[in-house]
Amino acid sequence: MRKPLLAAVLAAGVAVTHGASAAELNDMSWDDIVAQAKEEGEVTFFSWWAEEWWRTAAQQFEDETGIEVNVIIGDTGPTLNKLLAEKDRDEGTIDVIHFGGSATKTIMDASLLHPNIQDIVPGADKLDPKLSAVQEGVDVKGHVIPVYRNQTGLLYNPDRVSSPPQSWDELVAFIAENPNQFAFTDPTKGGSGQAMVQTALFNVLNDADRYEGDTELDEAKVADWDQVWAWFNDIEDEVIITASNFDSIERLNQGEVSLVVAWDDDTSIALKKGTLSPANKLYIPEMGLPGGGDTLGVVGNAPNKAAGLAFIAYLVRPEVQTQMNQMIGSYLARTDVAGQSELIPEEQRQQFGTGWVPAPYKAHFAKEFVANVLQQ
Structure with a gap:
């Protein structure tokens, strides 16, 4: 009181x-x-x-x-x-x-x-x-x-995905070979979707460093993002865009999809509540995902x-x-103590976890995704 x-x-x-x-x-x-x-x-x-x-x-x-x-x-x-x-x-x-x-x-x-x-x-x-x-x-x-x-990763059903993708090329191949089995969240509805958009930005444009150190959005650095929106539009019939972070996890658990982008804390909560089977696995791919x-x-x-x-x-x-x-x-936040069930090992977090782009770029790409992908 x-x-x-x-x-x-x-x-x-x-x-x-x-x-x-x-x-x-x-x-x-x-x-x-x-x-x-x-x-x-x-x-x-x-x-x-x-x-x-x-x-x-x-x-x-x-x-x-x-x-x-x-x-x-x-x-x-x-x-x-x-x-x-x-x-x-x-x-x-x-x-x-x-x-x-x-x-x-x-x-x-x-x-x-x-x-x-x-x-x-x-x-x-x-x-x-x-x-x-x-x-x-x-x-x-x-x-x-x-x-x-908090860290994003790829959450998958090992009964349906025997070799989960590690590189960007492997993820692209998985999407092509397994239509509508990969899902990510609308980036305006959840950070796991923002992680997917950021990862596409880095890999489609082959440039993960251009935004480093910026505290304001530089228009010159977003001028070629149309290439990224074109990539998303090319795969729109092969992926599922979900309504929330937990919606992605629920669809995986129900068997609708077999691979999703997910947060570690949301995964932990779903496991604790029993809304996600413990058979599913979460990892950070070698290409990196942000946290x-x-x-x-x-x-x-x-x-x-x-x-x-x-x-x-x-x-x-x-x-x-x-x-x-x-x-x-x-x-x-401590690196010398393992969390409950340690869904992602500390070594993997340090080796493959990437940082977020500066906040102005996150806000911009979420808005641009809606305008150039969802509303197309």
Whole structure:
């Protein structure tokens, strides 16, 4: 339950001043940060989903430390607007924000985060090095902590696919030889469909590096995408485009198709619910498929920075990461601990998992797919 003082603060948009300055905090030992965190006594944490998990973790953290976590669930857009509106105050009203790749550019461009927390949080060196460095094309400069990962792969029925495709040419051949047995999601309805479109962009154009480092869409770099839309139109009668990530998995489980693009966490959830046969297998092909994840940051003008860091450190502890994986299916950000059933081995994730193109390109190709493929 939120403390009366904090409720009044949030309602009035006024900050309570306590805790160490940014410079002092980065020079403190971890023991001193924990002591400061207990003195602060509370954390305000924003997320947009998985409320049951965050409240469970918050209660466990409070039981262990005595530090109360006020979990607030809301859409990312209004939360970012609130952070931007409070940016120039000495202290704001949010301590820790949980965010996905699409918000990263806004957050980094506006310098909304406390710097270099990867140098502070214990165990940060055990977290996925890819997501620790770049989130959807944006250099995060050590200012964020990965909390979980998600990875797309090819999910197949081994009774019907004896030799699952590894290369782009093998996938193209599979589609031609097995009409209507390959499915992917409408990219406006699910990220697994976005993974398929991105993989086609990279392979049809034979160029996976042209978008690297961009934080804005470069029109010159999308001028030849018509070749990709032509490829999709050429195979439209040989593939199934599904209505959602889970629709793809359900069609595979029912035997309508034999190979789909799927998320690892959606697959884990379907297996847990019994809506997917455990005989089906998920893997990242050697040609690569994209993955990423979501991150945590301490807000630059947070009133409770030390307590925020302590809560983040708790969330990436091995046993808490494992509990999260079991509860909501999202895969651990840690690379030194295997998740439940480990659908995709860590070695495969590191070797074949690719990053997403910068968010402006993702948004653009989803829109262009609708206009040039679905509406044709």
